[in-house]
Amino acid sequence: MQFLFNVDNITFAYPGEGPCLLDVSFNVNFGERIAMLGANGSGKSTLLHLLDGLYFPSTGSINVMGQKLTEESVETVPFGPRFRKEVGFLFQNSDAQLFCPTVEEELAFAPLQISGWSRDEIMGRITDTLDLLGIAHLRDRTPQKLSAGQKKMVALASILVVSPSVLLLDEPTAGLDPRSQSILLDILDQLHRAGMTLITATHDLELLPHLADRALVLGEDHTLVADGPVEPILADTDLLLSVNLIHAHTHRHGDISHTHPHYHVIGHEHSHNS
Amino acid sequence: MDQLPEWMLPQSTPDQWRTLPDGLPQKSARPPRRSAARSAVREMITLVSGMLTDDATAARRGLLQSIDTRFKTLGLIGILVASTFMHSLVPLAICYLMCITLAAASRVSARRFLGVLLVVPFFSLVIVLPATLNIVTQGHPVWTIWRTDGMHLGPWQLPCMLAVTDSGLFIASRFVLRTAVCVSLVVLLTSTTRWSYLFHGLRALGVPQLFVAVLNMMQRYLDVLIRSAEQIHLAKISRSITSRSTRQEQSWVAAGIGALFRRTYRLSGQVYLAMLSRGYTGEVKLLDSPRSHIRDWVFLFLAAALVALLLRF
Numbered sequence: 001m002q003f004l005f006n007v008d009n010i011t012f013a014y015p016g017e018g019p020c021l022l023d024v025s026f027n028v029n030f031g032e033r034i035a036m037l038g039a040n041g042s043g044k045s046t047l048l049h050l051l052d053g054l055y056f057p058s059t060g061s062i063n064v065m066g067q068k069l070t071e072e073s074v075e076t077v078p079f080g081p082r083f084r085k086e087v088g089f090l091f092q093n094s095d096a097q098l099f100c101p102t103v104e105e106e107l108a109f110a111p112l113q114i115s116g117w118s119r120d121e122i123m124g125r126i127t128d129t130l131d132l133l134g135i136a137h138l139r140d141r142t143p144q145k146l147s148a149g150q151k152k153m154v155a156l157a158s159i160l161v162v163s164p165s166v167l168l169l170d171e172p173t174a175g176l177d178p179r180s181q182s183i184l185l186d187i188l189d190q191l192h193r194a195g196m197t198l199i200t201a202t203h204d205l206e207l208l209p210h211l212a213d214r215a216l217v218l219g220e221d222h223t224l225v226a227d228g229p230v231e232p233i234l235a236d237t238d239l240l241l242s243v244n245l246i247h248a249h250t251h252r253h254g255d256i257s258h259t260h261p262h263y264h265v266i267g268h269e270h271s272h273n274s
Numbered sequence: 275m276d277q278l279p280e281w282m283l284p285q286s287t288p289d290q291w292r293t294l295p296d297g298l299p300q301k302s303a304r305p306p307r308r309s310a311a312r313s314a315v316r317e318m319i320t321l322v323s324g325m326l327t328d329d330a331t332a333a334r335r336g337l338l339q340s341i342d343t344r345f346k347t348l349g350l351i352g353i354l355v356a357s358t359f360m361h362s363l364v365p366l367a368i369c370y371l372m373c374i375t376l377a378a379a380s381r382v383s384a385r386r387f388l389g390v391l392l393v394v395p396f397f398s399l400v401i402v403l404p405a406t407l408n409i410v411t412q413g414h415p416v417w418t419i420w421r422t423d424g425m426h427l428g429p430w431q432l433p434c435m436l437a438v439t440d441s442g443l444f445i446a447s448r449f450v451l452r453t454a455v456c457v458s459l460v461v462l463l464t465s466t467t468r469w470s471y472l473f474h475g476l477r478a479l480g481v482p483q484l485f486v487a488v489l490n491m492m493q494r495y496l497d498v499l500i501r502s503a504e505q506i507h508l509a510k511i512s513r514s515i516t517s518r519s520t521r522q523e524q525s526w527v528a529a530g531i532g533a534l535f536r537r538t539y540r541l542s543g544q545v546y547l548a549m550l551s552r553g554y555t556g557e558v559k560l561l562d563s564p565r566s567h568i569r570d571w572v573f574l575f576l577a578a579a580l581v582a583l584l585l586r587f
Contacts, residue, residue, distance in 0.1 A: 054508045075517075081298045084515045091512075096505030099526075099533040113515040114298060128279040144536045158513065165284040190277070196284040 002066060003027040004166065004197055005051060010060030012046060020046045022222045025060075028199065030165075033192050035212030035230065036201040039244035042218040044201035045092060048168045051199065052089040085114070088159035092170040092201075094151035098143035103135070103154050106143055110162045129157045134183055148175040156184070167191065169200040173207055185210050203245060208234065219243045298516070331465045336380035338466035343475035345570035347463060349577030354459045356581040357452055363444070365584035366451040372580070373458035380466050390461050391454065398453040399446065406442035409433060413441030469493050471564070478564075495542055502537060506530050 005028035012021040021043045028034060036044045049055045050062060053074040062069040064087075067079050074080045091097045100106040104126060111122040130136040133153045138146060143154055152175060159167065172188075173181050188211065192198055200211045208215065208230055215233045217226035219242070226239055233239065240246040332339060338346060353369060360366050377387045404410055407419075415437035422432040464472065469490075476486050510526065 049508070052512055054512060078298060081516045084512070085298060089509075089512045091505065091509055093505055095537060096502065097509040099506055099510065099530050101529065101532070110513045110515055116298075125279075125281060128282070132278065132282075144533060160282060162515070163282045163284060187278075191282075191284065194278060194283045 003063070004030050004032075004065065006063040006066075007051075008061050008063070010050065010057035010062060012043075012050060012055065012057050019058075019222055021050070021057075021218075023060075024218075024224045026216055026224060026227055028197065031192075031195050031197055033198045033211070033213045034200070035208055035215045036199065036218060037203060037205075037208070037215050037233070037243070037245060038201075038218030039203065039220055042220055042243070043222045044203075044218060045170050047218070048089065048170050048199070048201050052087055052168055053083060054089075085110075085162055086165045087168065088162070088164035088166065089168040090152075090156055090159060090170060090172055092174065094148070094155040095144070097155040097158065098151060101142060103130075103138045103141050103143055103146075103157075106154060106158050107161045109158065114162070125161050129161045132160075132187065133157050149177050149180045152176055153180060153184070156187075160187075164196075166197040166199070169198065171202055171204075172200060172211075173202070173204060181207075205234065205240075205245060217243055217245075329468055331380075331382055331386075332468045334381045336382075336466065338376060338380040338462060340569065341573045342564050342566050342570040343467050343471040344478045344564065345566065345574045346467065347472070347475045347479060349574050350459050350463045352577055352581055354456050356585055357455045357459075360452070360584060360587065361448070362587045363447055363451060365587045366448065366455055368584065369455045370451060370458065373455060373462060376462055377458070380462065382462065382465050386465065387458070387461060390457055394457045395450045395454045398450045402446045402449045405449070406438045406446045408435070408437045408439045408442070411439055411442035411445055413439030416440050416443065474564070491542070491546065495538075495545055498541065498545075499534070499538055502541075503530075503534055506534065 007024060007026050007028075009023055009025050010021060011019055011023060013019045024043075024047065036047060038044050046055065050057060053064075053069050056069070056071055064083060067073060069083075074083060098106055100109055107126045107129060108122055111117055111125060117125075126139075127136070130139055133156065135150065135153050135157065138150060138154065143151060146154065152172070156172070167188075169188075172184060176184060185207070188198060198212070202208065202211065212230055215226070215228065215230050216224060217233060217239065219225040225243060226233055226236075237246070341349075353372075357366060357369055360369075374387075374391075408415060415435065417438040418435050419438065420436040422434055422436065424434060425432045467475070473486050473490050473493075476489070477483065507530075510530070
């Protein structure tokens with residue numbers, strides 16, 4: 001069986017620093033919806049950078065569709081251009097991702113590199129993408145002057161405009177207002193149902209069921225401590241406590257004080273009568 | 275909520291992935307190669323960021339770390355200033371050897387110090403290379419590169435030969451050695467002293483508050499700026515589907531610099547306001563007030579004696 005990503009026993013360390021990822025192995029199938037969970041500094045963002053061929057493992061290997069991902073291979077034609085078109089990466093810091101003078105130029109940056117696309121096609125894609133994300137009114141604005149939530153949506157638009165097959169999302173909902181968050185989750189849901197592979201780094205357990213079907217849990221020791229369906233992982237309080245995703249919480253009800261694990265998965269009740 | 279446009283539907287099956295879409299190159303115009311620019315950017319970021327944020331060397335037990343910052347700053351900067359007045363190679367070579375000895379005695383990372391020892395002389399040599407030629411520095415030729423035999427270049431008659439002269443070599447050697455000494459002294463000072471103590475030391479030596487405040491801000495902000503630049507660079511690589519022309523790359527660099535400047539301007543204002551809100555007045559405050567010891571006076575005396583001795587050459 002051909003995996004989309006085959007991550008085999010990788011270790012990674014930034015120069016002069018201790019390991020950031022240690023002996024991490026997992027596979028990703030086409031069309032999967034995966035969340036990477038872990039406390040701050042556990043290596044989630046670094047792992048996404050590795051999957052996007054921006055950093056490369058110190059030891060071990062990453063294969064994409066059977067092709068080893070190396071500094072040389074991402075520069076090789078046709079694999080490199082194909083990889084860059086098909087794998088989109090939404091950075092945690094949208095500021096880093098926006099470097100063009102206007103939103104329109106920002107969205108045109110990647111399509112302009114595909115020689116087969118006419119100007120009309122590119123402009124059509126830009127219009128469709130801006131409409132889809134509800135940010136058509138920002139088309140002529142300077143990205144740097146937008147709010148944090150708007151920047152995030154523009155950054156996402158700049159990736160979706162080339163119709164990637166894989167989206168790597170680093171804390172996609174951080175800093176978004178409720179409406180933008182809802183739009184984003186709806187779009188991700190539609191993309192997933194259309195067959196897109198989604199890999200999301202997050203520590204937001206509340207949104208986890210909306211973002212993923214499978215979870216990879218990174219421990220504070222930078223190893224992969226769990227890999228499985230979302231529901232059992234969310235139910236495993238000991239695991240979540242051990243990786244610092246939930247914490248023991250003490251509070252009082254009148255004169256009674258008690259302690260229980262505290263995490264932010266919110267349940268809600270509603271009737272189905274209407 | 276709008277439906278996804280048809281074109282946005284992903285090609286997520288293995289078979290679709292294998293089919294190359296229109297518009298992407300089928301074969302490369304040049305053989306694949308490791309990006310030298312990318313490696314250089316990464317190395318530079320690691321080096322500068324390490325220099326700005328790594329206090330590990332300053333925290334080690336070593337010779338220069340044990341000297342009070344004010345005395346160390348005065349001593350090392352005194353030697354640095356004196357080296358610019360040295361005209362003979364011998365005292366400069368002695369200074370250079372002294373820097374290497376001090377680095378070893380202060381347990382400065384060999385990687386960082388060797389980087390300076392090798393890179394700085396190389397670049398200064400490249401800069402000063404033309405000065406070794408007889409067309410710049412007159413002197414006795416020691417290596418003839420090209421005999422022109424009185425050739426003319428338009429209305430101008432060329433000198434009879436192009437050669438490296440003894441005077442040119444002497445000037446180049448002195449320049450390279452002097453640069454290496456100066457940079458080594460600065461690396462010794464900055465790597466064996468915590469930044470806050472260094473700024474405090476500069477204030478204690480009478481450097482104006484505004485100057486020290488600017489240095490202080492620069493040190494705090496430069497690492498953020500470098501990380502920002504790296505992220506912009508990575509984000510651009512992530513969206514670079516095909517290799518682009520030099521002209522397109524140049525326009526991207528210009529746009530990147532513009533974006534970075536806007537961010538810098540805004541963030542530096544925020545950093546300064548955050549410092550003000552926590553009581554910053556421009557003065558550097560330390561947890562431990564520095565106190566001088568006999569060893570500090572001995573160090574200063576030895577530095578002054580060395581300067582006096584070397585300037586007599």
